Amino acid sequence: MYSPANDNQDYRASRGERYVDHSFMPPCQVACPLRMDVREYVDLVAQGKIMEALQVIRNGNPFPSICAYVCTHPCEDTCRRSQVDKPVAIRALKRFAVEFGGDRMIQAEAETTRQEKVAIVGSGPAGMACAYYLRKLGYPATIFEAHSELGGMLRAGIPQYRLPRDVLDVEVKRLTQMGVEIRTDTRVVSTDLLFDLGYRAIFITIGAHQSLRMGIEGEESPGVIDGATFLREVNLGLKPSLGKRVAVVGGGNVAIDAARTAGRLGTKKVSIIYRRTRAEMPADPTEVEFALGEGIKIRYLVTPTGIKRKDGLLSVTCVKMELGEPDESGRRRPEPIKDSDFTEEVDTLIMAIGQAPQTPADFRVRTGKGSTIQVDPVTLITNRPGVFAGGDAVTGPATVTEALAAGKLAASRIDDYLQHRYPLADREEKKSLDSELLPETIEMIRKIGRVEPSVLSTRQRVKSFEPVELVYDWETAVNEARRCLRCGMGAEILFQDKCATCLTCLRVCPYHVPYLDESGTIQIPVEQCQACGICVAECPAKAIVLRKPYDRRSINEELDHILKSAAESKSKPFIVGFCCQYGLFGTGTLAGMWREARAGAWIVPVLCVAKVEADHILRAFEMGAGGVFIAGCGEQCARENTDTWVHQRVAKVRKTLAQLGIEPERLQAFSPDTSQEDPARELDKFAELIGGLYLASVITQEVKS
Amino acid sequence: MIVAEQKPLEELIRTIAPYHRVLILGCGTCMTVCDAGGEREVSFLRHALQLAEAKGSNGAHTFTEYTVKRQCDYEFLDPLADRISDVDAVLSLGCGIGVQTIAERFPDIPVLPGVNTSFMGASKEWGVWDERCAACGDCRLEETGGICPITRCTKGILNGPCAGTKNGKCEANQDMDCAWVLIYRRLERLGQLEKMRRYYPPRNFLAVPRPKRITSKASIDTGEDDG
Numbered sequence: 001m002y003s004p005a006n007d008n009q010d011y012r013a014s015r016g017e018r019y020v021d022h023s024f025m026p027p028c029q030v031a032c033p034l035r036m037d038v039r040e041y042v043d044l045v046a047q048g049k050i051m052e053a054l055q056v057i058r059n060g061n062p063f064p065s066i067c068a069y070v071c072t073h074p075c076e077d078t079c080r081r082s083q084v085d086k087p088v089a090i091r092a093l094k095r096f097a098v099e100f101g102g103d104r105m106i107q108a109e110a111e112t113t114r115q116e117k118v119a120i121v122g123s124g125p126a127g128m129a130c131a132y133y134l135r136k137l138g139y140p141a142t143i144f145e146a147h148s149e150l151g152g153m154l155r156a157g158i159p160q161y162r163l164p165r166d167v168l169d170v171e172v173k174r175l176t177q178m179g180v181e182i183r184t185d186t187r188v189v190s191t192d193l194l195f196d197l198g199y200r201a202i203f204i205t206i207g208a209h210q211s212l213r214m215g216i217e218g219e220e221s222p223g224v225i226d227g228a229t230f231l232r233e234v235n236l237g238l239k240p241s242l243g244k245r246v247a248v249v250g251g252g253n254v255a256i257d258a259a260r261t262a263g264r265l266g267t268k269k270v271s272i273i274y275r276r277t278r279a280e281m282p283a284d285p286t287e288v289e290f291a292l293g294e295g296i297k298i299r300y301l302v303t304p305t306g307i308k309r310k311d312g313l314l315s316v317t318c319v320k321m322e323l324g325e326p327d328e329s330g331r332r333r334p335e336p337i338k339d340s341d342f343t344e345e346v347d348t349l350i351m352a353i354g355q356a357p358q359t360p361a362d363f364r365v366r367t368g369k370g371s372t373i374q375v376d377p378v379t380l381i382t383n384r385p386g387v388f389a390g391g392d393a394v395t396g397p398a399t400v401t402e403a404l405a406a407g408k409l410a411a412s413r414i415d416d417y418l419q420h421r422y423p424l425a426d427r428e429e430k431k432s433l434d435s436e437l438l439p440e441t442i443e444m445i446r447k448i449g450r451v452e453p454s455v456l457s458t459r460q461r462v463k464s465f466e467p468v469e470l471v472y473d474w475e476t477a478v479n480e481a482r483r484c485l486r487c488g489m490g491a492e493i494l495f496q497d498k499c500a501t502c503l504t505c506l507r508v509c510p511y512h513v514p515y516l517d518e519s520g521t522i523q524i525p526v527e528q529c530q531a532c533g534i535c536v537a538e539c540p541a542k543a544i545v546l547r548k549p550y551d552r553r554s555i556n557e558e559l560d561h562i563l564k565s566a567a568e569s570k571s572k573p574f575i576v577g578f579c580c581q582y583g584l585f586g587t588g589t590l591a592g593m594w595r596e597a598r599a600g601a602w603i604v605p606v607l608c609v610a611k612v613e614a615d616h617i618l619r620a621f622e623m624g625a626g627g628v629f630i631a632g633c634g635e636q637c638a639r640e641n642t643d644t645w646v647h648q649r650v651a652k653v654r655k656t657l658a659q660l661g662i663e664p665e666r667l668q669a670f671s672p673d674t675s676q677e678d679p680a681r682e683l684d685k686f687a688e689l690i691g692g693l694y695l696a697s698v699i700t701q702e703v704k705s
Numbered sequence: 706m707i708v709a710e711q712k713p714l715e716e717l718i719r720t721i722a723p724y725h726r727v728l729i730l731g732c733g734t735c736m737t738v739c740d741a742g743g744e745r746e747v748s749f750l751r752h753a754l755q756l757a758e759a760k761g762s763n764g765a766h767t768f769t770e771y772t773v774k775r776q777c778d779y780e781f782l783d784p785l786a787d788r789i790s791d792v793d794a795v796l797s798l799g800c801g802i803g804v805q806t807i808a809e810r811f812p813d814i815p816v817l818p819g820v821n822t823s824f825m826g827a828s829k830e831w832g833v834w835d836e837r838c839a840a841c842g843d844c845r846l847e848e849t850g851g852i853c854p855i856t857r858c859t860k861g862i863l864n865g866p867c868a869g870t871k872n873g874k875c876e877a878n879q880d881m882d883c884a885w886v887l888i889y890r891r892l893e894r895l896g897q898l899e900k901m902r903r904y905y906p907p908r909n910f911l912a913v914p915r916p917k918r919i920t921s922k923a924s925i926d927t928g929e930d931d932g
Contacts, residue, residue, distance in 0.1 A: 497774070502738035507831035540743035541733060541772075613745070618752035622759050656753050659714040660760060 023548035024433040024488030024526050028075035028090060033405035035429075036060040038075050038090055039486060045093050046481035046582045047605070048474070054101030057094060062132040062404065063171045065103050066125070066154065068095035069163045069467070072284055072399045080487050083437045086450035088483050092469070095453070096477040104170050110178040113138030116418045119199040120144065121188045124152020125400045126205040126391030128175060129407025130414075135178040137415050142199070143180060146187040147236070150175075152207050153392070154400065156232040157254070159261050160465040190362040191387055201386045201414045204365065204373060205407065208392035210358040211351065214249070218307030219351070223314045227254040227352025234261050243347020245269045247316065249304055250352035251281040252397070256288060258350045259296045263462050267348075270296045275303040275321050275334045290455075294462050301334065305341070307349060316344050357393040365389065370396050379423045380406070380413045388414055433488040435527045444511045445530065446638055448483050451476055479636065482582050489548040490529025491536055493522060498543035505535035505544060510639055530638070533611030534645055546607075555604060555616050562602040563623045573626025573694040574600040575687060578612045580633040581605035601687065608632075609669075610645035617653045617667065627690035629683070630669045643671055663693060706827065707735040707800045708834045709820040711746065717796070718757055720817045724794035725765055729754075729819070730785070730807070731772030732799035739834055741820045742798025744772040750798070750819065776803025782810045789814055824856075842913055848900055850891030857884035863905040 028038040037056055044053035057064045071091050079087030097103075118134050120127045123145040134141040149155055150172045154163060176182060188194065191202050211226030213219055225240070227250065233240050246267045248259045251274035262270045272291070274281060277300045281288060292298065306317040320340035323332035356371045365382040368374045373382060373389040380388045390406030392398055416423045437445075454470045455461075461468055472480065490513075493499050501522055506514040513528040514535065524535070526547065536544045559576075566574045604620075606612055609632040620628045630646050646669045654664035670682050712720075721727050729747050737743030747770045758766050771788055773781045776799030785807075789795060794815045797804045800822040808816045824836035839856045845863075846853060855861045859877040865885030869876030873886045892898050 498733060498744065498772075500733055500737040500743070502743075503828075504831065540737045540740050540745045542744040542748070615745070615749045615752045618749065618756055622752055622756045624759070656714060656749075656756075660753070660757050662756075662760065 021548050022492060022494075023430065025430040026433055026487035026489075027078040027080060028487075030432045030434070031074040031078040033074075033399070033402045034060050034408065036075070039484065039489065041097060042088060042090065042093055042481045042484045043486065045097055046478055046484065048478055050097055050101040053097040054103055054106075057097055058103075058106070062129045062408065063125070064094060065098045065167050066163065066171060067091075067401055067404070068098045069167060069469075070154075070158055071401050074401075080437055081483055081485055084442050084445045084485070085447045089450055089452060089480050092453045092472060093477060093481050095469075096472045099471050100474070100477075108132070108174045108178045110135035111138060112140055112179065114140070114418070116140075116200040117142065117198055118201045118203065118414055118418075119188075119194045119197075120203045120205065121191075121194075122152055122205040122207055122391070122393070123150040123182075124205055124207045124391055125154055125403035126407035126410070127152065127203065128171065129404045130203050130205065130390070130410045131175055131180045131407075132178065133408050133411030134414065135175075135180055137411060139415070139418070141180050143175075143182050144186045144188045145182070145184045148184050150182060150184065152205075153209075156209075156235050157228065157257070159231065159235065159257050159264075161260070161264070161461070161468050162257070164467050189360050191364070191384070192362070195386070201388065201418060203407075203410050203414065204359070204363065204382070204387065204389040204393060205391040205403075205410075206357060206359065206393045208355040208357045208372075208397045210356050210371075212354040212356060214304070214351065214353060216304060216306055218309065221307055221309040221314065223309060223312075223347065224307060224349045224351060227258045227350050228355050230258055230350050231261060234265065239265060242267050245346045246271075246348045246350065247344065247346045248272045248350040248352055250274065250354070251276060251283060252352065252354065253283045253287060254355070254397075255350075255352035256283045256291050258352050260287075260291050260294060262348075262350070263294055263296060264465055272296060272298040273302050273304060273318065274298060274300055276323065276331065277301060280331045290461075290468060293458050295458070303334070303336070304349070305336075313345050313347060314349050316346060316349060318342055318344060355392075355397050357396075359393065363387070372396050379417070380410050381417070386417070388417075433527055438528055441511050441513065441528045441530070445485070446640065448479075448638070450483065451480050478582070482636065482638065486531040488526060489546060490526050490531040491524050491533070491544050492526070492547050493524060493543050494545045495541075495543040496521075498541045500541050502540060504538050504540060508534050508538045508645075510534065510641055531607075532639060532642075533608050537611050537613045537645070537649075555606060555612070556619070558604045559616070559619055559623060562604070566600075566602065566624070569600065572600070573690055574602060574624070575627045575629065575690055576602050576604060576620040576623075576625040577629045577631055578604045578606050578609060578616065578620075579631045580609050580637075581607060582633055582636075601683075608642065610639070610642045612646070612649065614649045614652050617649065618656065621657070621662065621666070626694050627666045627668075627686060629667070629686055631683075632669075632671050634671045643669070666690065666693065706738055706825065707802070707822060708739045708824050708826045708836070709736060709741040709800050709822040710739075711741050711750065711798070711820050712818070714753055714757070717750070717754070717819060721754070721766065721794065721796060724792075724815070726767050726769070726792040726794075727754075728788055728792040728795045729768055729770045730776070730795050730797045730799065731770070732776040732797075732803050733772055733774040736799055736803070736820065737772075738828075740832065747772055747798055750796075776800075777806045779806070779810050782807060785811070841908075841910070842917065843908065845905070848903070848905070849888045850895060850897070850900075852884060852888045852891055854884050854888065857882075857887070863907065
């Protein structure tokens with residue numbers, strides 16, 4: 001099991017220091033409402049450690065499989081890789097980890113250790129997350145849901161082609177397994193009644209299902225339907241008849257979902273009418289792309305002003321708009337252009353201009369702007385003791401991830417309340433990293449294009465409600481994950497007293513990151529460091545470490561382990577290979593290679609082969625290795641000059657070997673190339689060579705004796 | 706800065722042969738900067754010696770390692786007392802000054818030099834060092850455009866160049882710049898070419914008493930006799 005706590009002990013143990021994670025919080029994690037450790041799980045995917053990646057994901061997210069499909073990935077929007085080329089495809093990688101890591105198989109368990117019953121009103125993402133964490137905390141939890149099935153907007157709002165229902169069903173089943181009491185078809189009308197039933201705390205998470213109206217003439221006509229109702233009907237199994245031409249009013253995700261759903265129901269002509277331009281559209285750009293690909297027309301800067309119904313058709317009067325001054329949302333306010341009216345005929349008009357919560361009056365909670373429930377932002381408590389609220393009901397329509405975060409927070413706040421604890425402020429978080437990469441750093445970072453997961457063809461898409469996006473294959477996922485710049489975990493001079501200011505780090509850094517400040521001290525700005533580890537290996541004072549060591553185990557520990565295993569195994573001689581833990585190792589190719597090559601080859605996975613120190617190599621020989629090889633990741637390497645550093649150290653160690661009468665060719669460096677016909681051949685030859693040298697030495701000894 | 710290089714491994718193996726427990730002692734200042742005896746090199750040497758041990762299978766030696774900030778001052782050596790009591794010899798990767806300071810501070814234990822202290826110099830680039838100063842004790846760099854003929858001229862002549870200069874290189878080594886050509890060019894740049902015309906009488910190095918001592922304290926009479 002991956003355990004960072006064991007890492008890097010060789011440096012720190014020598015100084016009697018414990019492992020400390022000095023890394024900064026990367027922008028992706030800062031952007032995530034759930035504060036997911038994105039950098040960590042992306043790195044684990046890059047190593048091919050999918051189960052561990054899933055473990056990290058599950059630590060922060062109760063329903064990762066849901067997020068894997070529908071998250072709006074604010075992490076990708078802030079990803080610093082976009083300053084180099086394109087952001088890392090984080091959501092797609094999560095989807096890969098969830099599917100390949102076997103998230104479905106994971107059993108959730110919970111034990112009831114508390115007496116206080118908690119009622120959750122509404123079963124959307126916030127309600128489900130709250131129930132999940134309350135069970136984890138040991139509380140009996142009951143979910144009340146007005147509809148016949150759990151999920152809230154996940155079931156009633158999001159179309160199946162974006163979130164397959166079996167994914168949702170697995171999560172619901174898991175909640176049941178954890179012992180969450182589920183009451184469907186139960187509409188809660190009064191919170192007092194719940195208190196009377198013995199519930200000690202209530203979490204209101206009723207969402208925002210009430211569609212807003214434009215207030216134009218004819219909005220009540222038959223044939224005009226609101227987006228949320230339309231999606232709910234379709235998602236709950238109805239097939240509303242829409243006619244041949246459908247227009248959707250709005251520019252949010254609901255508008256796009258409604259339009260794409262209408263298309264899938266067989267409507268020939270679907271168009272979206274939006275009063276601003278594409279730049280201001282709140283919908284996820286990828287979804288907009290998909291909609292356009294599916295033949296949906298979007299008309300920008302148009303808004304309807306009146307609807308008339310004649311002979312079963314809707315005659316919609318629209319007016320063209322232009323953008324004026326920015327409004328309070330920061331977007332430019334659309335203003336009608338005089339005398340630009342025109343009329344369009346459609347069969348159905350879907351109004352998707354926004355939704356608001358509809359809170360029963362008997363809840364007696366204070367509501368504010370847009371009918372949202374008002375809560376204390378820290379405690380999530382409403383104006384009534386014991387009544388908490390979260391999700392869309394508090395924020396207005398927002399994302400699934402924000403709702404999950406609200407549910408997670410609510411569980412701990414309810415816990416504080418029930419245990420009469422002062423609500424603990426969040427643990428002091430790590431410093432976050434937010435500055436941009438410098439142009440000179442960007443210049444040195446190898447450009448590697450983002451690979452999008454494949455999608456169903458448009459023709460297949462519009463016919464069915466099958467999920468549009470497919471999952472990565474193993475190799476693509478590993479290579480995509482390798483694009484991560486590992487923000488915030490770079491090198492630091494941990495032992496300032498040891499630093500001799502020799503300037504080695506400044507001179508060897510491929511990214512020109514370290515600099516000498518005015519006081520003559522070396523600074524390694526964490527914002528720029530790419531965590532390649534070259535300065536760590538080259539520092540003659542051993543004063544530099546990575547802020548968060550990403551070798552899976554410290555190299556010395558790994559060597560100890562090999563020593564033990566090699567002593568037990570019968571194969572002689574044995575070979576030690578220091579290999580890049582990503583690349584061929586991540587894809588599993590390397591594992592295949594050395595298994596084929598010869599038994600008795602032991603692999604030490606390392607963050608980067610340029611980080612393998614000369615004394616590590618010597619140590620492998622000292623342990624009795626007949627041969628040592630270093631295998632980088634070849635053309636997939638994030639840097640251009642990794643081999644140079646490997647050859648430096650190989651040359652140094654070979655010189656020493658020669659002085660000791662050991663054949664220098666027992667140490668070799670490979671740069672395996674996936675494009676080669678047989679990447680294992682070189683390694684095979686090496687194993688043969690070492691085997692030959694071994695035989696020769698055995699014979700010589702026998703002759704002597 | 707003082708520049709040194711590690712002795713050949715064969716020599717070190719011979720040096721430590723009579724002793725069982727050896728402390729490999731690094732120095733955190735000049736020897737770290739010139740890659741000869743910092744913590745990294747101490748560790749490398751230890752593994753190299755252990756490998757030699759494993760290969761020779763005489764199993765007679767055990768090695769420990771430690772690096773102090775500077776070997777040439779007593780105060781830095783104080784924490785060594787315990788470690789030294791556990792070993793039979795100290796293999797110092799400090800310069801000659803470090804080795805001697807340790808020998809003075811710990812008179813009961815053999816101190817073995819691990820590096821050849823070579824010169825005082827500067828780094829040309831990563832991993833390359835050039836000699837720059839001979840510590841002659843009588844600096845004349847203002848006359849020679851900031852380039853030292855004593856160190857950088859193979860012959861160390863004070864009135865150069867000699868007849869052996871060719872295309873700006875030295876007759877002794879085709880890859881080496883002629884110091885006096887460098888001096889000429891620099892003086893030309895400074896507009897001080899007249900300094901080339903001056904005659905510098907030979908210096909009497911015999912008149913410089915060794916070992917030297919410098920005191921920065923006012924009126925000192927320690928009464929000590931160093932012999």
